[in-house]
Amino acid sequence: MGVEGIGARVVRKEDKRFITGKGRYVDDIKLLGMTHAHFIRSPHAHAKVKGIDSSAALKMPGVVAVLTGQQLVDDKVGNLICGWAITSKDGSPMKMGAWPAMAPETVRFVGQAVAVVIADSKNLARDAAEAVVVDYEELPAVADVHAAIKAGAPQLHPEAPGNQVYDWVIGDEGATDAAFAKAANVVKLDVTNNRLAPNAMEPRAAIADYDAAEEHFTLYTTSQNPHVARLVLSAFYNIAPEHKLRVIAPDVGGGFGSKIFIYPEEMVALWASKKVGRPVKWTGDRTEAFLTDAHGRDHVTHAEMAFDANNKITGFKVKTYANFGAYMSLFSSSVPTYLYATLLSGQYNIPAIHAEVIGVYTNTTPVDAYRGAGRPEASYLIERLMETAARQLKVDPAALRRANFITQFPHQTPVIMAYDTGDFNASLDAAMKAIDYAGFAARKAQAKSQGKLRGIGVSCYIEACGIAPSKAVGSLGAGVGLWESAEVRVNPVGTIEILTGSHSHGQGHETTFCQLVADRLGVPISQVSIVHGDTDKVQFGMGTYGSRSAAVGLTAILKAMEKVESKAKKIAAHALEASEADIVIENGEFKVTGTDKAIAFPMVALAAYTAHNLPDGMEPGLKESAFYDPTNFTFPAGTYICELEVDPGTGKTSFVNFVAADDFGRLINPMIVEGQVHGGLVQGIGQALLEHAIYDVNGQPVTASFMDYAMPRADDVPSFNLSHTTTLCPGNPLGIKGCGEAGAIGASAAVINAITDAIGKNNLEMPATPDRVWRTINAA
Amino acid sequence: MYQTTYHRASSVDEAASLFGKSSEAKFLSGGQTLLPVMKQRLASPSDVIDLGKIKELIGVEAAGDTLTIKAATPHYDVATSDVAKKAIPAVAYLASLIGDPAVRYRGTIGGSLANNDPAADYPAATLALGATIKTNKRSIAADDYFKGLFSTALEDGEIITAVSFPIPAKAGYAKFPHPASRFALTGVFVAQTKSGDVRVAVTGASQSGVMRVGAIEAALKANWSPLAIDSVNIPASGLLSDIHGSSDYRANLIKVMAQRAVAAAG
Numbered sequence A: 001m002g003v004e005g006i007g008a009r010v011v012r013k014e015d016k017r018f019i020t021g022k023g024r025y026v027d028d029i030k031l032l033g034m035t036h037a038h039f040i041r042s043p044h045a046h047a048k049v050k051g052i053d054s055s056a057a058l059k060m061p062g063v064v065a066v067l068t069g070q071q072l073v074d075d076k077v078g079n080l081i082c083g084w085a086i087t088s089k090d091g092s093p094m095k096m097g098a099w100p101a102m103a104p105e106t107v108r109f110v111g112q113a114v115a116v117v118i119a120d121s122k123n124l125a126r127d128a129a130e131a132v133v134v135d136y137e138e139l140p141a142v143a144d145v146h147a148a149i150k151a152g153a154p155q156l157h158p159e160a161p162g163n164q165v166y167d168w169v170i171g172d173e174g175a176t177d178a179a180f181a182k183a184a185n186v187v188k189l190d191v192t193n194n195r196l197a198p199n200a201m202e203p204r205a206a207i208a209d210y211d212a213a214e215e216h217f218t219l220y221t222t223s224q225n226p227h228v229a230r231l232v233l234s235a236f237y238n239i240a241p242e243h244k245l246r247v248i249a250p251d252v253g254g255g256f257g258s259k260i261f262i263y264p265e266e267m268v269a270l271w272a273s274k275k276v277g278r279p280v281k282w283t284g285d286r287t288e289a290f291l292t293d294a295h296g297r298d299h300v301t302h303a304e305m306a307f308d309a310n311n312k313i314t315g316f317k318v319k320t321y322a323n324f325g326a327y328m329s330l331f332s333s334s335v336p337t338y339l340y341a342t343l344l345s346g347q348y349n350i351p352a353i354h355a356e357v358i359g360v361y362t363n364t365t366p367v368d369a370y371r372g373a374g375r376p377e378a379s380y381l382i383e384r385l386m387e388t389a390a391r392q393l394k395v396d397p398a399a400l401r402r403a404n405f406i407t408q409f410p411h412q413t414p415v416i417m418a419y420d421t422g423d424f425n426a427s428l429d430a431a432m433k434a435i436d437y438a439g440f441a442a443r444k445a446q447a448k449s450q451g452k453l454r455g456i457g458v459s460c461y462i463e464a465c466g467i468a469p470s471k472a473v474g475s476l477g478a479g480v481g482l483w484e485s486a487e488v489r490v491n492p493v494g495t496i497e498i499l500t501g502s503h504s505h506g507q508g509h510e511t512t513f514c515q516l517v518a519d520r521l522g523v524p525i526s527q528v529s530i531v532h533g534d535t536d537k538v539q540f541g542m543g544t545y546g547s548r549s550a551a552v553g554l555t556a557i558l559k560a561m562e563k564v565e566s567k568a569k570k571i572a573a574h575a576l577e578a579s580e581a582d583i584v585i586e587n588g589e590f591k592v593t594g595t596d597k598a599i600a601f602p603m604v605a606l607a608a609y610t611a612h613n614l615p616d617g618m619e620p621g622l623k624e625s626a627f628y629d630p631t632n633f634t635f636p637a638g639t640y641i642c643e644l645e646v647d648p649g650t651g652k653t654s655f656v657n658f659v660a661a662d663d664f665g666r667l668i669n670p671m672i673v674e675g676q677v678h679g680g681l682v683q684g685i686g687q688a689l690l691e692h693a694i695y696d697v698n699g700q701p702v703t704a705s706f707m708d709y710a711m712p713r714a715d716d717v718p719s720f721n722l723s724h725t726t727t728l729c730p731g732n733p734l735g736i737k738g739c740g741e742a743g744a745i746g747a748s749a750a751v752i753n754a755i756t757d758a759i760g761k762n763n764l765e766m767p768a769t770p771d772r773v774w775r776t777i778n779a780a
Numbered sequence B: 001m002y003q004t005t006y007h008r009a010s011s012v013d014e015a016a017s018l019f020g021k022s023s024e025a026k027f028l029s030g031g032q033t034l035l036p037v038m039k040q041r042l043a044s045p046s047d048v049i050d051l052g053k054i055k056e057l058i059g060v061e062a063a064g065d066t067l068t069i070k071a072a073t074p075h076y077d078v079a080t081s082d083v084a085k086k087a088i089p090a091v092a093y094l095a096s097l098i099g100d101p102a103v104r105y106r107g108t109i110g111g112s113l114a115n116n117d118p119a120a121d122y123p124a125a126t127l128a129l130g131a132t133i134k135t136n137k138r139s140i141a142a143d144d145y146f147k148g149l150f151s152t153a154l155e156d157g158e159i160i161t162a163v164s165f166p167i168p169a170k171a172g173y174a175k176f177p178h179p180a181s182r183f184a185l186t187g188v189f190v191a192q193t194k195s196g197d198v199r200v201a202v203t204g205a206s207q208s209g210v211m212r213v214g215a216i217e218a219a220l221k222a223n224w225s226p227l228a229i230d231s232v233n234i235p236a237s238g239l240l241s242d243i244h245g246s247s248d249y250r251a252n253l254i255k256v257m258a259q260r261a262v263a264a265a266g
């Protein structure tokens, strides 16, 4: 692997600038003549906008303009789109209401923008916003899915009667019913998957700069996928054609999915900068983040699992209500369908599955992909059910899982996904060993003698990552392909620039992607730089989410590298007067195999650019690009086991141990992988114990600040015990599966299974706050 | 934040006179409450008078039977003060539980008591120990000082200069932190005075702010032990109820935290 190659724990190159405060985030950028936007947002969950009086604000110092939703409509700026078409079981397309970037007539969630003030400074814009008078007529609101689908509930969109977006099904209902008819045992469970606010450290921000002479826009924005943003902004929102719109996503401080989507604020900033003839900057504050960044999860599910007399699963039935909030965000429709129900087989052999998913509008912040996106909801459901089944069937939970594991690969599940490889026994074994599963009973007894309730919880997760084969997702309704592109530019002196469509917002691509080059060419990573996040520099690319950057993005780089190496070998062979087939690359040199004849890589690069002595007919230069479209998803999987204690007096949970045994295929940089797992686990634990975005019955958010929304802190989580059991992914040449979401997918079930084990009661919802746990312990 | 004029006072008298001269002044101590409120535009003082650099307002002293913490002393200084740890360890411990390190480095006892947040920690110690709040005008007994949520006996422009705690025979504090804010979801301070009296104050739990709990005081007076509290009944009525803790949960916490505070007091 070499000291900097694949598998090496290389310290992150990008951290020098982040740790020394030299990162360049959108809010750090200041343009000449820049104005500042402040949005006027609805305080009501549902209301008619009767009028907006901005006359007083317009007279205030430094105010450039006050723009409203009606002006957006007049200027024909398009409504926000949802990019994945889902078809209901009756064959009808999903039913969507229009989502204008600022509401001209009706607001449907607290925080929805109705107007924007553009002023010389942020403070002046805010001052003027207080002088804008918006006349609202309040309408009845509904925040809860069950309430929203009841007859007589307040209706959000005329296009979606009954607030229902779709009623979608997957799997074989007849076969599943037949399995239940013959079942020896049926295990039932109702679970809620709590709504979360993503809370990236850097709030969203945008700067739009319109150049009237060139009729060209530049947008600096906090995006995980700047090319997709450009495509959507030009193709659907009528902002500008793609070649007249440059989107730059510079350093981005975390995304977790919430920065995939194109939000109203970017659209308005672009439109406004043309209207006022000056650059327009908007930086959200934390309250705006809570109110307007797409939320995650929010499912209510009833599930039943059928077992035969040997405790083998024979069927699985699921009915889920997914709360979409007030509008359909960019990829929201796919999250509770193709990213959720297709994973319902878990790690298990399940002959028949049937799932129904009902998407529902409510007067709440729109919900979309958040770290794991659909897969945490699936994994939580299955793993809570397996634990419930073990308790009901009176068998050891690990043994019940083992008895039902898929052991033959490839494995076609009844819900589309075809698992390529894995070794579920290996990760279960590793985790059980790491936590000393066998010794648990003694530890539980010991804890009991000290007045503590000790529990252990297992979670065996699987996810579909490396998103995604374009043809497959296209056939399921996706509006885009999910390949990735790369370009490898070798400079005349042999330094290398890698241009990638992946986007790093915490993942460490500037290090891991260089490691591939170091591995193949023996070039030090200091000689390689990664260029990303600028549509003017990088060929079209699809961005970063769904644990896809290594499995898809890095494979595209590999493909381009192979082309570079092939051309470089030809040049080296020509210079060394040898046959191309005899050239090997070793430690940064191109060698004639079996001889001491060699030429250093920088000399090959120089030869390519001086072009004094190239093989006949060869073009000068050394620069290649590639597009890579995966042939299948990848399937990271593993086992998490959590051991904890509950204080019966207060219901408070304290961790004793948390082990994670993951199979991510090949690891490029184990240190960075560990960081990804730690972060994911903390988010999963946060969901299990602390986090919950709550609305009251009128749709008012009650957790719109960190004083109420409990984000996990260092002392809320244990020190993690990580290990890896590896099966290489056969679908890509590097054997990579991806590691970005696993922790968030697998952790929450382990925690809840452990708490319910500790307290001896099975029904406990997330977040398992001390109050809730105490109440459950003391319930009759 | 709205525009405001910042003044750095160098003495209590100067601070008081600056206050008298401006239309809507606010004193600034650690700024851990005032500044966030101003940033959210929920307060718009014309003038902000900083007390934080006034030398006579900073320090922890013990003399005879009294521990005195001057008003602008940050929580961190109290938590790490050898004087406080020796005189009333429970007070130093309480200070070490406030918020997070950043809050403890800036937030002060004077600001905390002037603000009288119903979930703040210091009010519990102040009331349970029967402390005296010293101001630039008078001395106020703790029993007369707390007037419900965010409200105190302080008059407009009155400056807290110090808090004097009688050193008790025994004292203990147990806090169940709010999962998000880390204020007290319920905190209980128990004290046994040198004359044998018992005072118990609870913060975070009541709809009317910090309060004494007579039933627990009586039980502990009869028998200073955690077990003595087992049979005490704490009604949920009048207690706060929110997404992090229902009123009956808080009623339970009052008992459990009181027991742990007694155990800690020894």
Ligand SMILES: Cc1cc2nc3c(=O)[nH]c(=O)nc-3n(C[C@H](O)[C@H](O)[C@H](O)COP(=O)(O)OP(=O)(O)OC[C@H]3O[C@@H](n4cnc5c(N)ncnc54)[C@H](O)[C@@H]3O)c2cc1C
Residues within 6 Å of the ligand: B026, B027, B028, B029, B030, B031, B032, B033, B034, B035, B051, B071, B072, B075, B097, B098, B099, B100, B103, B106, B107, B108, B109, B110, B111, B112, B114, B115, B119, B120, B121, B122, B158, B159, B160, B161, B181, B182, B183, B184
């Ligand atoms: C994230 C966070 C977590 C926190 N957690 C806790 C916690 O766990 N427990 C807890 O008890 N507290 C907590 N606090 C509050 C903090 O500890 C401070 O005690 C509190 O903010 C007030 O003190 P200050 O010095 O910051 O006062 P400031 O914010 O400066 O002032 C607060 C008010 O008091 C007035 N004032 C200040 N000093 C005086 C004076 N000497 N005389 C008269 N009036 C005065 C001011 O005019 C203002 O109205 C937390 C705060 C934050 C931001």
